[in-house]
Amino acid sequence: xxxxxxxxxxxxxxxxxxxxxxxxxxxxxxxxxxxxxxxxxxxxxxxxxxxxxxxxxxxxxxxxxxxxxxxxxxxxxxxxxxxxxxxxxxxxxxxxxxxxxxxxxxxxxxxxxxxxxxxxxxxxxxxxxxxxxxxxxxxxxxxxxxxxxxxxxxxxxxxxxxxxxxxxxxxxxxxxxxxxxxxxxxxxxxxxxxxxxxxxxxxxxxxxxxxxxxxxxxxxxxxxxxxxxxxxxxxxxxxxxxxxxxxxxxxxxxxxxxx
Amino acid sequence: xxxxxxxxxxxxxxxxxxxxxxxxxxxxxxxxxxxxxxxxxxxxxxxxxxxxxxxxxxxxxxxxxxxxxxxxxxxxxxxxxxxxxxxxxxxxxxxxxxxxxxxxxxxxxxxxxxxxxxxxxxxxxxxxxxxxxxxxxxxxxxxxxxxxxxxxxxxxxxxxxxxxxxxxxxxxxxxxxxxxxxxxxxxxxxxxxxxxxxxxxxxxxxxxxxxxxxxxxxxxxxxxxxxxxxxxxxxxxxxxxxxxxxxxxxxxxxxxxxxxxxxxxx
Amino acid sequence: xxxxxxxxxxxxxxxxxxxxxxxxxxxxxxxxxxxxxxxxxxxxxxxxxxxxxxxxxxxxxxxxxxxxxxxxxxxxxxxxxxxxxxxxxxxxxxxxxxxxxxxxxxxxxxxxxxxxxxxxxxxxxxxxxxxxxxxxxxxxxxxxxxxxxxxxxxx
Numbered sequence: 001x002x003x004x005x006x007x008x009x010x011x012x013x014x015x016x017x018x019x020x021x022x023x024x025x026x027x028x029x030x031x032x033x034x035x036x037x038x039x040x041x042x043x044x045x046x047x048x049x050x051x052x053x054x055x056x057x058x059x060x061x062x063x064x065x066x067x068x069x070x071x072x073x074x075x076x077x078x079x080x081x082x083x084x085x086x087x088x089x090x091x092x093x094x095x096x097x098x099x100x101x102x103x104x105x106x107x108x109x110x111x112x113x114x115x116x117x118x119x120x121x122x123x124x125x126x127x128x129x130x131x132x133x134x135x136x137x138x139x140x141x142x143x144x145x146x147x148x149x150x151x152x153x154x155x156x157x158x159x160x161x162x163x164x165x166x167x168x169x170x171x172x173x174x175x176x177x178x179x180x181x182x183x184x185x186x187x188x189x190x191x192x193x194x195x196x197x198x199x200x201x202x203x204x205x206x207x208x209x210x211x212x213x214x215x216x217x218x219x220x221x222x223x224x225x226x227x228x229x230x231x232x233x234x235x236x237x238x239x240x241x242x243x244x245x246x247x248x249x250x251x252x253x254x255x256x257x258x259x
Numbered sequence: 260x261x262x263x264x265x266x267x268x269x270x271x272x273x274x275x276x277x278x279x280x281x282x283x284x285x286x287x288x289x290x291x292x293x294x295x296x297x298x299x300x301x302x303x304x305x306x307x308x309x310x311x312x313x314x315x316x317x318x319x320x321x322x323x324x325x326x327x328x329x330x331x332x333x334x335x336x337x338x339x340x341x342x343x344x345x346x347x348x349x350x351x352x353x354x355x356x357x358x359x360x361x362x363x364x365x366x367x368x369x370x371x372x373x374x375x376x377x378x379x380x381x382x383x384x385x386x387x388x389x390x391x392x393x394x395x396x397x398x399x400x401x402x403x404x405x406x407x408x409x410x411x412x413x414x415x416x417x418x419x420x421x422x423x424x425x426x427x428x429x430x431x432x433x434x435x436x437x438x439x440x441x442x443x444x445x446x447x448x449x450x451x452x453x454x455x456x457x458x459x460x461x462x463x464x465x466x467x468x469x470x471x472x473x474x475x476x477x478x479x480x481x482x483x484x485x486x487x488x489x490x491x492x493x494x495x496x497x498x499x500x501x502x503x504x505x506x507x508x509x510x511x512x513x514x515x516x517x518x519x520x521x522x523x524x525x
Numbered sequence: 526x527x528x529x530x531x532x533x534x535x536x537x538x539x540x541x542x543x544x545x546x547x548x549x550x551x552x553x554x555x556x557x558x559x560x561x562x563x564x565x566x567x568x569x570x571x572x573x574x575x576x577x578x579x580x581x582x583x584x585x586x587x588x589x590x591x592x593x594x595x596x597x598x599x600x601x602x603x604x605x606x607x608x609x610x611x612x613x614x615x616x617x618x619x620x621x622x623x624x625x626x627x628x629x630x631x632x633x634x635x636x637x638x639x640x641x642x643x644x645x646x647x648x649x650x651x652x653x654x655x656x657x658x659x660x661x662x663x664x665x666x667x668x669x670x671x672x673x674x675x676x677x678x679x680x
Binding site: 041044045047048051052055087091095153155156157159160162163164166185188189190192193194197198 | 528531532534535537538539541542544545546548549550552553554555
């Protein structure tokens with residue numbers, strides 16, 4: 001009994017220490033005076049790796065999810081003679097939930113795992129130590145540009161995802177199933193709100209961007225520097241980041257739309 | 260003669276495992292010092308302690324008359340510009356060519372023009388015999404070439420101290436010979452202070468001015484190479500001549516063999 | 526040159542993101558007047574608010590001018606009191622305006638219909654914090670049926 005209690009205590013202390021480490025890592029990475037001449041090219045390069053290379057998967061999934069929403073929504077709504085509400089249904093589900101959440105999940109799988117593996121590998125091959133010995137702080141040199149790139153590109157990706165998804169829903173709903181084009185857009189416009197739906201969706205994706213990038217970088221930085229350690233860290237990034245996104249999504253949704 | 264690096268009664272433990280208990284050694288300026296010992300006694304740890312990446316639990320570590328563990332971040336980084344370390348794997352940046360790897364410390368720490376950087380990089384690459392390989396990526400280099408490229412990067416800023424972490428491990432005899440020759444000639448021509456951590460006895464003793472043998476968490480023997488080779492302490496003999504059993508036990512310590520067999524499950 | 530290509534791609538990516546934002550903001554969404562900008566508060570008491578909720582719209586002739594911001598029970602007899610935020614663009618409603626709980630369509634949501642009253646020298650305008658006294662409660666289907674049966678019985 002006492003032994004179990006001790007174990008619970010030990011585990012929770014470890015968890016708290018882990019969060020502390022992660023926070024300390026992030027703070028020392030992003031606080032401090034950056035040198036624009038040196039850090040900006042690094043940031044651009046990471047934007048390419050993290051953002052541009054994720055574009056394809058985001059656009060394709062966005063299009064398909066929008067089309068499926070259009071199709072499924074239509075078959076249900078048409079029974080009530082409410083197929084004109086297809087527009088808002090597609091737009092609201094994308095902007096409020098699917099855009100930020102699915103983007104964050106895809107991002108964790110595509111870019112997050114790559115970040116963890118890359119940093120873990122740099123650690124295993126002593127590149128991080130070597131930077132430190134060359135009097136270059138690996139947190140600022142390696143972690144910071146990747147953090148900012150992830151933090152900025154994910155909300156952009158989520159917006160692209162939602163826009164493409166809405167267009168996909170329009171293609172199916174209006175082009176194929178025959179919902180009136182004017183009604184599709186105007187009903188959508190009248191029931192989708194800048195503040196309630198668009199802004200809240202963007203806030204969600206900013207929070208997710210922060211959490212997913214942070215988890216990915218931390219897992220890589222603290223990875224056990226062996227091949228087994230890196231593969232464990234990569235898996236753990238995807239699992240932890242996905243769970244964090246879904247959990248946070250519930251909390252954020254409750255805060256934004258629950259009251 | 261002044262000492263460039265001085266360790267005095269250093270204690271260090273990794274988690275609950277104690278690694279050093281009362282380690283003391285000195286490295287005179289301009290000399291090549293070998294630090295030898297069996298695997299797994301934390302020789303790399305020693306270099307990290309000197310570089311300030313790890314902090315000892317007690318004792319003093321002085322580099323260029325500065326107490327390293329007490330340095331704040333900024334002066335520590337200043338001090339590190341004067342030392343460099345050749346890692347076992349080379350630790351070249353995998354996303355840059357050999358040229359950019361060697362240019363990296365110059366671009367980070369100096370405001371030299373690209374033309375000047377180019378001349379320095381070419382000179383350093385020539386010194387390690389890799390001038391023709393400058394456009395290759397690290398993945399395209401053999402192990403020996405990677406280590407030489409890393410050496411070129413390590414001397415790019417003309418440091419006062421170079422620490423070699425197992426420079427001979429896993430090399431074929433030819434590239435081993437090349438690296439031995441390089442360490443020797445760099446030391447002589449640039450007036451560097453070198454610390455070579457290794458367990459390849461013959462190679463390092465041929466170039467070292469002074470050698471330490473570490474075992475059992477502290478220095479067990481020291482002296483000039485010739486004197487050490489004549490030493491007939493059991494442990495020194497075992498290590499230098501590669502005998503399988505002796506004071507350093509072949510078996511990882513455990514209970515008595517017989518009682519373990521008889522004891523069944525514990 | 527490698528880094529030039531990278532820069533172009535990143536530029537394209539950012540432009541794409543901004544275009545997506547513009548597309549959504551202009552084509553798919555709109556800001557209703559009552560939720561952005563200045564608002565003022567009006568109150569109204571009802572006998573029954575039906576299924577009116579916080580954030581239900583307040584409409585004048587079908588145009589949204591504000592939203593319900595709070596619903597409480599007040600007074601000795603626990604009357605439902607509705608607090609509304611009305612856009613400051615529409616601040617010229619007279620004190621004789623009336624408010625009713627209406628339903629959009631047969632199955633739709635309930636909303637508040639504001640019927641502007643007449644304006645002459647004897648009546649003032651509604652200001653922040655005023656209460657609209659002329660209200661019509663929600664129609665509750667069960668009560669309607671009950672009334673119908675009762676009136677049938679009287680014949």
